[in-house]
Amino acid sequence: MKKLxxxxxxxxxxxxIGNLHQLGKLPHVYLYKMSQKYGPVMNLKLGQVPALxxxxxxxxxxxxxxxETKCCNRPDSYCMRKLSYNRKDISFSPYGDYxxxxxxxxxxxxxxxxxxxxxxxxxxxxxxxxxNSLSKEALDPKSEFIPLDTKIYSLAKNITxxxxxxxxxxxxNFRETEIRKTLLDAVTVMSGFWAADFFPYYGWIIDILxxxxxxxxxxxxxxxxxxxxxIQEHLEPCRPRLEHEDITDVLIAxxxxxxxxxxxxxxxxxxxxxVIHLIL
Numbered sequence: 001m002k003k004l005x006x007x008x009x010x011x012x013x014x015x016x017i018g019n020l021h022q023l024g025k026l027p028h029v030y031l032y033k034m035s036q037k038y039g040p041v042m043n044l045k046l047g048q049v050p051a052l053x054x055x056x057x058x059x060x061x062x063x064x065x066x067x068e069t070k071c072c073n074r075p076d077s078y079c080m081r082k083l084s085y086n087r088k089d090i091s092f093s094p095y096g097d098y099x100x101x102x103x104x105x106x107x108x109x110x111x112x113x114x115x116x117x118x119x120x121x122x123x124x125x126x127x128x129x130x131x132n133s134l135s136k137e138a139l140d141p142k143s144e145f146i147p148l149d150t151k152i153y154s155l156a157k158n159i160t161x162x163x164x165x166x167x168x169x170x171x172x173n174f175r176e177t178e179i180r181k182t183l184l185d186a187v188t189v190m191s192g193f194w195a196a197d198f199f200p201y202y203g204w205i206i207d208i209l210x211x212x213x214x215x216x217x218x219x220x221x222x223x224x225x226x227x228x229x230x231i232q233e234h235l236e237p238c239r240p241r242l243e244h245e246d247i248t249d250v251l252i253a254x255x256x257x258x259x260x261x262x263x264x265x266x267x268x269x270x271x272x273x274x275v276i277h278l279i280l
Contacts, residue, residue, distance in 0.1 A: 008052070010034075010043035018045030020198065031055065047198025069095065077197050078204065079190055079216050083223070083278070089271035101262040109250055110272075118244040119163045126162075130155045153180075164276045165230045166246040182222040186278060189215045223277070227270040247276070 011034055013019045023030055031053055035042055040056035054060050063071050072095045074080070076087075084092040090102040109115075130151060137143045157180075161167055189212060195203035207213050233239060234248045245253075251272060255264035 007043045008041040009038045013045040085267040085271040088268050089275045122162050126158050164247045186219040227273045
């Protein structure tokens, strides 16, 4: 492997693990201290992967604006690839024609001002239910505390899921507990230490031994079953038509349009669902 030249300065690193052992529990603090010593552009070795650390507004502008097209792709990883249906979404797909068409789809079809306003009634209804629920619990003498985190989570997900899927957590067959657990598991796994990200040649073996790959596969299967159910329900001929189309209706209509610049497969639709689920 050819040795890279003209690299910026950086702290010395160990064989195999590089500078990983130095990051600790507060990596941002370590990186700040190192930037004071080595400058605003610093070279690190994270395992076997070289990394460039930028620590000043001026250099950040150079990287993110002047060299935007060279730095706009996210690093590839098994976890993201699996959950995004092989990077068919907009968040993790590589920069190129596909990403531009997906972005155009979001701007023109999914998240327009008109479409956002069309779901005002959903937001108003769910917020009113949220406030009424808080009022009842606050007036209940038996209530010692109000679990705001749970209630705010349900509010956000009810609105998001009704706008995206035409359903919410209160529906009997929504499987709220299972979906919520899968979401939490997915977020935990996504934010975990993936050995393959730092040791590309053999890290996947470590990820299998730690159970990370199996956990991602389990999350993927659960999400996929739910998304498949949502799509099939929207394809039912006898399904009652709502006053306003939800995002699933729009995506299915676009997938049936053979004249469009981007033909959406079922995996494309599910990848958009995944982004909505995990990010919103």
